[in-house]
Amino acid sequence: MLTDREDELALLKDVLRAARGGRGSATVVSGPLGIGRSALLHAAADRASATGFRVLRAAGSPLETDHRFGVVRQLFDVLVGRTPAATLHRWRADVAEYTEWLFADFPAVSDCAVPPAPDGLHRVLRALWVLLGRMSADQPVLLVVDDLQWTDEESLLWLSHVAKRITTSRVAIVAAVQEGTDSAGHRLVREFGRGAEHRLRPGRLRPSGIHAMVRERFGERGDEEFVRACHEVTGGNPAYLAFHLAELAADGRRPRAAEADAVRSARPPRLGDWLTHRLISMPAVPLRLARAMALLPESAWDGPAVVVAELDPETHLDAVRALRRFGLLTYDTPARFTHPMVRTALEESMTADEQEALRLRTAGTLHGHGHRAEEAAGQLIAVTPGQGPWATRVLSSAAREALCSGRPEAAARYLRRALLEAPETGTERAVLLADLSVAERDFDPPAALRHLADALALLPTPAERAAVAVGFSPATLAAAPPRVVERVRTVAEDLGDPDDLTGPERELALRLRARRHYLALMDLSDPRSRPGGPGARTPDPDTLLDTPAERELAAVLLHGAILTGRTTAPEAARLGVRILEREPAVSGHLHTGLSLLVSTLAVAGVPAKVTPWLESVRSYDWGRMSPAARSLLCVEEAWVMRASGRLPAARARVLEGAASGWAGERFGGPSMALVAGLALETLDGALAGCLPPADGARADGAASGCPVQGLVAGAVAAGAGDLRAAVRHIVDCGRRLERAGWRNPALLPWRSAAVELHRRLGDLRQAAELAEEDHVRALAWGAPPAIGRALRLRGELTGGDAGLALLQEAAEVLDGAEDLLERSRAHFSLAQRLRGADDSAARQHERSARALAEVCGVRWAAEQRRAEPGGPPYLVSGGGLTLPEIQAARLAAEGMTNQEIAAAADVTPRAVEKRLTKVYRKLGIGGRGDLAEALELLAGPER
Structure with a gap:
């Protein structure tokens, strides 16, 4: 069925009606690639057959233009x-001599019997016209010729001969020309x-x-958003649209608004093949320009394209006009390809040698x-080395450029x-390896650390080696293979003691000292290996805060x-604030030891001191940061x-970070401690997926680097209802960490989690002992x-007035504290204790507890707490999204299509659809359009 062609079909209907009445005419249908010329010819032929015409069909071919009368x-x-x-x-009476070849059993078209006389060709043309006229006397005739531009000269002469004479006959001609x-x-x-009476140039399809x-x-009728996407991608070209719809239908999709992204991202292979085949007929000069444009960014189409295609300005303009008429370029300003697959088809139309030569010329231009530089480099990475x-340099x-843009x-x-262009040894290769290690640091740390080690082995001076080594944060080096750690230590020794150095070398030595200190701190195998002496003292803020390295x-x-x-x-709060006040709020701190400041101020109980600083980092640098830095x-x-106290927001932010490419193994210390602490406070086993296994070693020889996995394993067991296994995991891991010297109760609150579990198990003595220690x-x-x-x-475990006094003291101590959730817990416990003895005070404390909890994004559920002893003491709002669901939701909110999300997550588009459906249900939203706002609310107000 032809659509949006009512005017053209009406004209063809009039042409056939007139021809049947003895007033024949010729009609030319012209237009660009895929506009539907052939479809109109088929419609005319079908109409003619249905109304009693004899229909004679033919089609030109670029391979048969030399076949006479083909x-x-x-x-x-x-x-x-x-x-x-x-x-x-x-019909052949009197003209048989000149038409015999037409009806031979096995005619040789190239050997048509055209008399050698000067007027021989004219006699053949006239004889064929006579034959056609006699045929039309019996029955009206429609000649249908597709791709007239590839018709042989003799046939063109005859068609022109006929077109000039059919105005009083029952013959009509409809021919199509590819512009x-x-x-x-x-x-x-x-x-x-010129001899045709009618000209048709069908336009692009309208939305209807x-x-x-x-x-x-x-x-079925398509949703408006689906149809709008079809129009955007195909520009209303019927052939492009037909390929798109066939591809979508084959994938089992329906014309719904939710599939609009699938329309926009679809790249039908059959459309690419069809375009590649059509390029065979392109004129040489416009094709050369089109291929150059396919390799160039659109911003370079005006100037460099002329140079790459080796055209002068006038020839360039002619070629652009030809490309527009052919249908590869739009008539917009600036022009663009009529479909993304045009670029692909142009690239695939070249041989390997042609493509390499053109890419080299493009890169140089x-x-x-x-x-x-990235535009030129995009060409160089596709050619053979040795340039x-x-x-x-390019x-x-x-x-x-790529690193600066994240x-x-x-x-x-x-x-x-x-590196394929560089020598096997020497400084040039070392510098490239060092730069590569920095680039890989954010998305492939094992490879980055290998290349770091290779660079350190090739760089000639200790200062150069040190400058490369300090590009990696202490936490990243803590998860490095032994050979990398040993080389970093050797670099520090080669550079010397900071106290003996000045200027930039002293700065490098101080940074290396920071990394060595952290490496020793994270080595739980031998607590005696920790640095002692002056290097282990808490620094004096008046002597170690002047330079970035000192800080x-x-x-x-x-x-x-x-x-x-x-x-x-x-x-810790005083010193941490002093350091922070001297540091600019930029994302560069993320790959240094300064990233430890945030957790320092958080566990010191003053998170508000660092909040504006982090907000500035996000505001200024978020758009330029890599996914891993984010x-x-x-x-x-x-x-x-x-x-x-905003645990739901913290959980959501951790999962967002994990979806961006973070893993505890990758970034070590603060990340591991955060995940473990959250798991202990929420007993949320879903956070276990953010950490590597507790034991074993990686393939590259590095330790797994996750000493806190046992705490998360305890949270997983608690969530599964196995409280004894949970408390065993948590206490065993906590004791091991304490033996290694990790004693801070705020950083890893394992005792408080164990107290809660012991109490639910009825082991009140063990709970009381741990509470006293805590x-x-x-x-x-x-x-x-x-x-x-x-x-x-302690107050919850102690009865009578002593317990009440402890709870009252807890509320007093917490009055004004920044941890609103802990304040809410204290008020809630106090309300529970006062109920029945002082109901008025109990209600007041309960109101305070609920108000504070609401700010934190949680709600208390005393009944559930009693009914489910294995569950957390409160319910966390936020939908309970899993890590894959968080990842799919975040990417969808950023505008990625299902296919793009599937490629990023290495799953099928169907799996992405299922994940997003679960997200919509859990968050209670209608669809993709509500995701951004829902994720914002889930993360909390300090996004």
Whole structure:
């Protein structure tokens, strides 16, 4: 069924009616690729057959333009064997001599019997016209010729001969011409066009026409958004649309608004094959320009394209006009390809040698015209190595551009290609390896650390090696293979003691000291290996805060002091704030020891001190950050949310970070501690997927680097109802960490979680012993949230006035604390204790508890707590999304299609659909359009 062609069909109907009445005419249907010329010819033929016409069909071919009378032979071929001999004899009376070849059993078309006389050709043309006229006297005739531009000259002469004479006959001609080809401008094609009475140039489909095609394909009306997407992608080209709809239908999709993204992202392979085949008929010069444009970014189509295609300005303009007429370029300003598959077809139409030569010319032209290095590098990575130093320079510059825009994977591709141009040894290779390690740091740490080790082995001076080594954060190096750690230690020794150095070398030495200190801190195998002496002291803020390197070392040393219980919360908060005040709010801190400051201030009970700083980092740098860097920032924000009591928001932010590419194994310390702490406080086993296994080693020789996995395993067991296994996991892991020197009760609150589990199991003695220990540790630490939690736990375990006094003290200690959830817990426990003795006070405390919990995004559920002893003491709002669901939701909210999400997650589009459906149900939203707002609310107000 033809759609949106009412005017054209009406004209063809009038043409046939007139021809039947003895007023024949010729009609030319022209237009670009895929516009539906052939469809109109078929419609005319079908109409003619239905109304009593004899229909003679033929089609030109670019491979048969030298076959004399080839198209004429096709037109009359239908008569051979189907027309009675008597009828043929009557039609050929007096012209048989000049038409015998037309009806031979096995005619040789190239050897047509054209008399050698000067007027021989004219006699054949006239004889064929006489034959046609006699046929039309018996029955009106319609000649249908597709691809007229590829018709042989003799057939064109005859068609023009007929077109000039049919105005008083019962013969009509309908011929189609593909615009934009050299043959379309042939003298005889133009002559036929001038002699034609009618010209049709069908336009692109309107929305109503697209609606009709959608209904025809799917048997139902398409949603407006679906139809709008079809129009955007195909531009209303009927052929493009037909391929798209066929592809979607084959995938089992329906014309719904939810499938609009699938329409936009679809790249039908059959459309690519169809386009590639059609390119064979392209004129050489426009095709050369189109291929150059296919390799160039659209911003370079005006200048560099002319150079790459080796055209002068006038020829370039002619070629652009031809490409528009052919249907490969739009008439917009600036122009663009009429479909994304046009670019693909153009690339695939070239041989390997043609493509390599054109890519090299393209890269050189872009580089010479001052375009971005990435645009030139995109060509170089597709050609064989051996292009010389200029290629290495371009690829290195492109890698820097990609890193600055937050695309480390692209940077790594450029650098890997540059390494193929570099010598096997030497400084040039070392620099490339170092740059590659920095690029891979964000998405492939094992590879980054391998390349770091290779670079350290090749760089000539200790200072150069140190500059590369400090590009990796202490937490990342803590998960490195032994050979990398050993080389970093060797670099520090080669560079020397910071006290003996000055200037940049002293800064590097201080940064290396920070990393060595952290490496020793994370080595739980031998507590005696920890650094002692001056290097282990909490730094004096007046002597180690002047330079960036001093502040990084101070942050690492302070973290160690907090972890091992060698400082107090007030002192840690004071020093942490002093460091933070001197540091700019930029994302560069994420790959240094300064990232430890956020967790320091969080566990010190002053998260509000760091909140504005993190907000500035997100505001200024988020758009330029890589996915992995964003995940690290999510971890820091989650620390602040957890310390503020907003556990649902913290959980959501951790899962968002994990969906962005983070893993505990990758970034170590603060991330592991955060996940473990959240798991302990929420008993949420889903967080286990954010950490690597507790034991074993990786394939690259590095330890798994997750000493807190046992705490998360306890949360998983508690969630499954196995409380004894849960408490065993948690206590065993906690004791092991304490033996290794990790003593801070706020950083990893394992005792409070074990107290809660023991109590639910009825093991009140063990719960009381752990609560006493926790109180002692909390008093030594000195942070109100930790002290208040310990007092509350003791008060809940202690009966009578003593227990009430402990709960009242907990509420007093927590009054004004930034951990609103711990304040809410204290009020709730106090309300429970006062109920029946002082109902008025109990109601007041319960109101306070509920108000604070609401701010935190949780709700108390005392009944559930009593009914389900294995569950958490509160219900966390937020939908309970799994990690894969969070990832799919986040990518969908950013505008990615289901196919793009599937490619990113290495799953099928169907799996993505199922995940998103679960997300919509859990969050109570209508669909993709509500995701961004729902995820924002889930994360909390400090997004």
